[in-house]
Amino acid sequence: MPKYIQYFKNTKPSIQDNIWLIQRESDLNPDTLGDRHTFVAFGFWKNHQAALQTKLAAQTLGIYFTVTDDILKDSELTQIVLNQASIIAIDFPIFRDGRGFSTAAILREHFGWQKELRAIGDVLVDQVLPMARVGFDAFDLRQDQNLEFAIEQLNRFSVTMQNDWRGLRTTLQEVLA
């Protein structure tokens, strides 16, 4: 069974079994998805909303946003997805494309997304910490990555200089303490 890292807010990061597949095919017949837990792209969902409705309601369908999805300009459809989905992912086509960080922050801050937000794609050990801070709480790392290293990274810093999804910046925490 493939593994991923789960790091819910106010918990410790841990390695878990990953039951979610990622379907990247865009000209797929949605009826062939079956019962497996599967992520499809937001764009794919937009084109096949009716056909995917049962699967979404059954919570075996996850939706992932790509770097070109603009969830603010497309906020109505985004909201429809968020109202029904049990899990959302953001895809990193290449680790150095940082757009997904802002997408995650907007999902958490603006849309108030409370459930699981998973990083998928070119997710590397050295990016998981900032990802965890902007709002990701699950990491499906690239296959060659060492998950123990990733957990070490998530635990490395004990202070922060900005507010983030997980808490207030350290200076403000100390003021309020």
Next chain:
Amino acid sequence: MYKYDHIDQSLVDSRAQEFKFQVERRLNGTLSEEEFRPLRLQNGLYYQLHAYMLRVAIPYGVLNADQLDQLAYIARRYDKGYGHFTTRQNVQFNWLTLEDSPAILSDLAKVQMHAIQTSGNVVRNITSDPFAGVAQDEVVDPRPFCELLRQWSTLHPEFAYLPRKFKIAINGSKTDRAVTMVHDVGIVLKKDDAENVVADIYAGGGLGRTPILASFIKGDLPWQQLPSYLNAVLRVYNRYGRRDNLYKARIKILVKALGPEQFAKEVEEQWALMKDRNDGFVEQEWQRVAKHFVKPNYLKIPQQSLFDIINLAPKDQQKSFANWLERNTKKHQVPGYLSVVISLKNHHGSAPGDATAEQMNVVANLSRQYSYSEIRVTHEQNLVLADVEQTHLFAIYQTLKQHGLARSNIGLLSDMIVCPGGDFCSLANAKSLPIAAEIAKQFDDLDYLYDLGDLSLNISGCINSCGHHHVANIGILGVDKDGTEWYQITLGGQQGNSTAIGKVIGPSFSAAEVPNIIQKIIEVFEQKRIGQESFIETYQRIGIEPFKNKVYQKVEQELANA
């Protein structure tokens, strides 16, 4: 100056540890160079032509004597005995190994220094006025704001992988000394009618291939709201900045494409989503930082006349000392004090901005003795002792002179800003240091340079424009033509309140021609100059044509004769 508390120290120590772990993985092959690259860059480590180069952050250009001594130690222990101060008020070491880099970062952490975000596609070291806190024309001391924003920008999780680098400059004086308008974001601090500090925000300035001055996007922003507003600016940039073309990825291209008004509107929309959260700086955070920037206990000493100060020197040194006073000292807020600029230009043939380990120790000791143990780095690649009693000036001058640091050329033609160029940098199209050396040789006569007066000449070895050639009165840019090095010359650029981008004079020149071409440009200036006009004043009065005619005269004659 600011001193770390347990929060800052913990962050820097963890960061050094993290980098050690990353280097280990790189060296044992579990991390590829492609994936290591942004990590090392975010820690200031470049791979250059000959070796690794480490760029160490000097936040807003302020460092203390112990830090400068530590830089000298690093220069001796790990490098070839010198360091290079940069146009972004940082310092670079050019001859390092990857294996030593974690140890260097640990050595830096011991004196509260680091190399975080001195490179890479992140918010870079924030730059400011080197005379902050002492300048006579200061409206707001920018240092506490710089420090608060240094902290806010450090390891900001949302902006670790921006489309390109992101540079912020802050100025708080009537005169702009931070080239604020050529930054991705320029912040101008001022006071409103109720004496509250507010900021005007400019965005989308930059040099490089497409030099543009920043556009005004927000006025009178209460300083406490800088984090949320800058978050909004960066979020718009992170989401919409171009990632398909390296040369079109800076925020200036986005601001230009949208238009400043539309860009400002997008930022406002983002800001509306976040400004009510508790991102804003609170009073205790202000105190935590501002307490380090209270004025020192200046003595109540009478303001001396220039005549009295010059008389500190023996007769035979009075002329050279007077020249140094005129060029290398700046007015101070407090009577009886001045700021001293130490020229790192044109001594013993070293590269502009270079200082040897010994010179660093000398300056560190001078600062201990005479200037509250504090040193500033200017974007013109010089050093500053900000708080010097007038009566100590001659003693300082003598010590500097003994160590080749008393060149009296601040603001003169030989006070060149020069990037490391093709001798070190893997991006460069052409060498810049030998050109600088030739020009320095040609214009070696200080009396002549004094007569020419204020004149900026900057050199960049490629269009990335690290040498700020666009904003020089005379700019020289190295270009590559079919594998050979050529130099394009621009005229009429300037920094300060009337910041302007220079105009290209015409076809480029070979390296050998450059000093002679500069000579011709200066000759036109001398012929056309009225009274004590500065070069830029003459240029603005007569335009580029007379210079062009003179410079290309011979070529045209040859064509006519042919």
